[in-house]
Amino acid sequence: MTAAQDATAEDVPWGEVAPEAARKLLVAAVEAFAEQGYHATTTRDIAGRAGMSPAALYIHYKTKEELLHRISRIGHDKALEVLSAASGRGGSPGGRLAEAVRSFVRWHAGRHDTARVVQYELDALSEEHRAEIMALRRRSDAVVRGILRDGVESGEFDVPDVSGTTLAVLSLCIDVARWFNVQGRRTPEEVGELYADLVLRMVSARP
Amino acid sequence: MTAAQDATAEDVPWGEVAPEAARKLLVAAVEAFAEQGYHATTTRDIAGRAGMSPAALYIHYKTKEELLHRISRIGHDKALEVLSAASGRGGSPGGRLAEAVRSFVRWHAGRHDTARVVQYELDALSEEHRAEIMALRRRSDAVVRGILRDGVESGEFDVPDVSGTTLAVLSLCIDVARWFNVQGRRTPEEVGELYADLVLRMVSARP
DNA sequence: CCCGAACCTGAGCAAGCGCTTAGGGCGTGG
DNA sequence: CCACGCCCTAAGCGCTTGCTCAGGTTCGGG
Numbered sequence: 312m313t314a315a316q317d318a319t320a321e322d323v324p325w326g327e328v329a330p331e332a333a334r335k336l337l338v339a340a341v342e343a344f345a346e347q348g349y350h351a352t353t354t355r356d357i358a359g360r361a362g363m364s365p366a367a368l369y370i371h372y373k374t375k376e377e378l379l380h381r382i383s384r385i386g387h388d389k390a391l392e393v394l395s396a397a398s399g400r401g402g403s404p405g406g407r408l409a410e411a412v413r414s415f416v417r418w419h420a421g422r423h424d425t426a427r428v429v430q431y432e433l434d435a436l437s438e439e440h441r442a443e444i445m446a447l448r449r450r451s452d453a454v455v456r457g458i459l460r461d462g463v464e465s466g467e468f469d470v471p472d473v474s475g476t477t478l479a480v481l482s483l484c485i486d487v488a489r490w491f492n493v494q495g496r497r498t499p500e501e502v503g504e505l506y507a508d509l510v511l512r513m514v515s516a517r518p
Numbered sequence: 519m520t521a522a523q524d525a526t527a528e529d530v531p532w533g534e535v536a537p538e539a540a541r542k543l544l545v546a547a548v549e550a551f552a553e554q555g556y557h558a559t560t561t562r563d564i565a566g567r568a569g570m571s572p573a574a575l576y577i578h579y580k581t582k583e584e585l586l587h588r589i590s591r592i593g594h595d596k597a598l599e600v601l602s603a604a605s606g607r608g609g610s611p612g613g614r615l616a617e618a619v620r621s622f623v624r625w626h627a628g629r630h631d632t633a634r635v636v637q638y639e640l641d642a643l644s645e646e647h648r649a650e651i652m653a654l655r656r657r658s659d660a661v662v663r664g665i666l667r668d669g670v671e672s673g674e675f676d677v678p679d680v681s682g683t684t685l686a687v688l689s690l691c692i693d694v695a696r697w698f699n700v701q702g703r704r705t706p707e708e709v710g711e712l713y714a715d716l717v718l719r720m721v722s723a724r725p
Numbered sequence: 726c727c728c729g730a731a732c733c734t735g736a737g738c739a740a741g742c743g744c745t746t747a748g749g750g751c752g753t754g755g
Numbered sequence: 756c757c758a759c760g761c762c763c764t765a766a767g768c769g770c771t772t773g774c775t776c777a778g779g780t781t782c783g784g785g
Contacts, residue, residue, distance in 0.1 A: 332762075350557035351642070354743060364764050369744065371762095431638070431696075435558070475704070475712045478697065483686060486693040489638075490685065497682070505682045513716050517724065539732080561773060571734050576774065578732095
């Protein structure tokens, strides 16, 4: 398999969604949901953005909710993958935490449309679908909590309330998706750098 | 004027809204919007929670959007008042920042239903109404930024990026409204205390 | 005792919603 | 050349939405 053959699956956003029409509809839905929210978006709007008729949507997806679920599932998988990978790099707990925050924030800023849908439209999902997504969230939580625990054990961190601090760190990263603006002054990389520094200061032991 | 006469206006939430029927409708709307979001909430649902017919809503409010605007306006005023008052207490920049974060977080946790509507349903507002609310937000921003600047000047804080850190501090506080759960282990006071400590560590100069 | 204002309801309208269905073009294997 | 399966559209169905309106109830002032 050459790199060119790989391209759709690896490099292009949502390349894992096939066929092409289904991908175009999903990309259009992400855009619309991010701008207006799930409930304010109509199936006609989604189809229109994809250059298709409203009926085309129901060839590729059973309901509007299934579309949201596909987006949430793939998006959460991606975010968790980014976080997990980063938490393995960086050596010491401090380095690993910095890498984790840097990558996670970069993802939430760079893909803020996807992140906004994934993080803020959860309660439009059905009961079972939401439960599935919540399980993925708990795994993100475990990654950060694990790093903090390691740092406390090694004495590099001073964190009296590991659970609460885990919550705060993740909350800080996730909320980037809400306020980040492409027109703004900061690039995703810059925000990631700033946040990694701020979080390190939150947890580091004073020498 | 006695304290008893004052009670509705000062102590009871939304006591400033009169007459009684308008207040009941507004409280019902806050509840519904917080649970399901603005667009997922019907006027029939709001009226039903208030124990009235759908038509009653339109005697007190011109549209559903006006209801959201009233909630947003009063809620933002309250939040800004809490933040401003706290930023005047505490003496040193460090004390003032701790007071500000503690109070602001306590409000977002204790009144998380109101805060959720106020912070996350902004783009359901009309153009002018949103502009009005955004102006109030910029004033919250100015309060935090002012404290940080004072602390940097006095040497008590070490903050390379005042704007970015202001953003992060406010983002951290606001996002409490999203995840805070009354059934959870933490009281609003405890979260406020934890967050005040975390934020102080983010900005303090090392001795 | 009655009047008028304030407030509320039952019934319902026009519009827009999610979704379905019947049918048409089009590329492919035989 | 046909027949089949895939993908799409035009039209529209049943329902819910935000909102309206004519009519009834309640209540303080004259």
